[in-house]
Amino acid sequence: MTFLKMTATALLAGVLMTGSALACETTLRSSDTHPDGYPTVEAVKAMGKLLEERTKGRLCVEVFHSAQLGQEKDTIEQTKFGVIDMNRVSMGPFNNLVEETKVVSLPFIFRSTDHMHKVMDGPIGEDILKAFEPHGFVGLAFFDGGSRSFYNSKKPITSVDDLKGMKVRVMQSDIFVDMMTALGANATPMPYGEVYSSIQTGVIDGAENNWPSFESSGHFEVAKYYTLNQHLMVPEVLVMSKSSWDKLSAEDQATVRQAAKDAVPIMRELWVAREKASEAKVRAAGAQVITDIDKKPFIDAMKPVYDKHVTSDKLKGLVARIQATE
Numbered sequence: 385m386t387f388l389k390m391t392a393t394a395l396l397a398g399v400l401m402t403g404s405a406l407a408c409e410t411t412l413r414s415s416d417t418h419p420d421g422y423p424t425v426e427a428v429k430a431m432g433k434l435l436e437e438r439t440k441g442r443l444c445v446e447v448f449h450s451a452q453l454g455q456e457k458d459t460i461e462q463t464k465f466g467v468i469d470m471n472r473v474s475m476g477p478f479n480n481l482v483e484e485t486k487v488v489s490l491p492f493i494f495r496s497t498d499h500m501h502k503v504m505d506g507p508i509g510e511d512i513l514k515a516f517e518p519h520g521f522v523g524l525a526f527f528d529g530g531s532r533s534f535y536n537s538k539k540p541i542t543s544v545d546d547l548k549g550m551k552v553r554v555m556q557s558d559i560f561v562d563m564m565t566a567l568g569a570n571a572t573p574m575p576y577g578e579v580y581s582s583i584q585t586g587v588i589d590g591a592e593n594n595w596p597s598f599e600s601s602g603h604f605e606v607a608k609y610y611t612l613n614q615h616l617m618v619p620e621v622l623v624m625s626k627s628s629w630d631k632l633s634a635e636d637q638a639t640v641r642q643a644a645k646d647a648v649p650i651m652r653e654l655w656v657a658r659e660k661a662s663e664a665k666v667r668a669a670g671a672q673v674i675t676d677i678d679k680k681p682f683i684d685a686m687k688p689v690y691d692k693h694v695t696s697d698k699l700k701g702l703v704a705r706i707q708a709t710e
C-alpha cells in the first residue's frame with residue numbers, strides 16, 4: 385500500500401470512528417460513569433445533538449461513557465482544571481467541594497420524586513446551580529438519580545437492626561459515611577467501579593443505589609438482597625468546566641445552557657422507562673426484593689446526620705426552603 389493510500393485509509397477510519405464530531409469546530413468532551421444507553425449518557429448525547437443543530441455544527445459533544453475518563457471523584461478534578469469539558473455526576477461526590485450540594489444529598493430530604501422535581505426546577509435549584517461557579521464549574525442542569533436503597537450479599541434487610549455491623553459501600557462523601565454510622569453499619573467509601581469486585585470478594589457486604597445502577601453495574605449478580613427503604617434521592621448534575629466555558633462566546637454559552645435544560649425532560653422520560661426495565665431484569669434474575677419495610681426508624685436515625693452537616697445559616701436556610709416546598 386502506498387503512503388497516500390494508507391493516509392486516506394487512516395483518515396476514513398477516523399471519520400467513521402468519530403462520526404460528525406470531526407466536522408465540528410469545537411467538540412466538548414463529556415464524562416459519565418455509566419454505560420452507553422444509560423439515561424444520563426443518552427440525555428447528554430441528546431443535548432449534544434441540540435447543540436450541534438443550533439450552532440450549525442460549530443459545537444458538538446462527545447460522551448465518554450463507562451468511566452472511560454476515570455472514576456467520578458477524579459473526573460471532577462479533571463473538569464475543574466479543564467482537562468474534561470463537561471461532566472455528568474451525582475451530587476454526592478461534590479459534597480466536600482460545593483457545600484450547597486450537601487442539602488440535596490441528605491437522607492430523606494425529599495418526600496417524593498415530585499417534591500424533588502419542584503425543588504430542583506425552581507429557585508432553590510437555580511441557587512444550587514450558581515453555587516458551582518466559584519469552584520471552577522458551571523452548573524448546567526439537574527438530572528434524576530432515582531431513590532437509592534440497600535443491597536447486600538448476606539441476608540434480607542428488613543429493619544435498621546439488620547444493618548448493624550454490615551460493611552456497606554457508600555459514595556465518597558462524609559454525609560454518607562455518617563449516615564451509615566448512624567444506622568450502626570460500617571461505611572466503606574469507594575469509587576463506583578470497585579464495588580462489583582469488592583462485593584464478590586467479600587471486602588464489603590453490600591452497597592446502595594437505584595434500580596438502573598443496581599442493574600447496569602451488574603451488582604445484582606453478586607448481591608441479591610435488595611431492600612426498598614429509599615433512604616436517598618440524590619439528584620445528578622451536568623456541569624461544565626469554567627475554563628472551557630470561558631472560551632465560548634456569550635451567545636454560545638446561552639445556547640449550551642438552553643440545550644442542557646432542554647435535555648432534562650428527555651432524561652426524565654428515559655429514566656422512568658429504565659427504572660421499570662431494570663427492576664424487571666433484576667427480578668427475573670432472581671433478586672430477592674424486600675418491599676415491606678417501615679421507613680420511620682431509618683428516618684428517625686438520621687437526626688445526628690442533619691445535626692452534624694446542617695450547621696451554617698446558609699445550609700439551614702436551604703433545608704428549610706426545601707422542606708417548605710409543597
Ligand code: GTR
Nearest residue numbers: 473474529555576593594597
Ligand atoms: C449512581 C449515579 C452515579 C454514581 C453512582 C455511585 O446512581 O448515577 O453518578 O454516583 O451512583 O454510587 O457512585
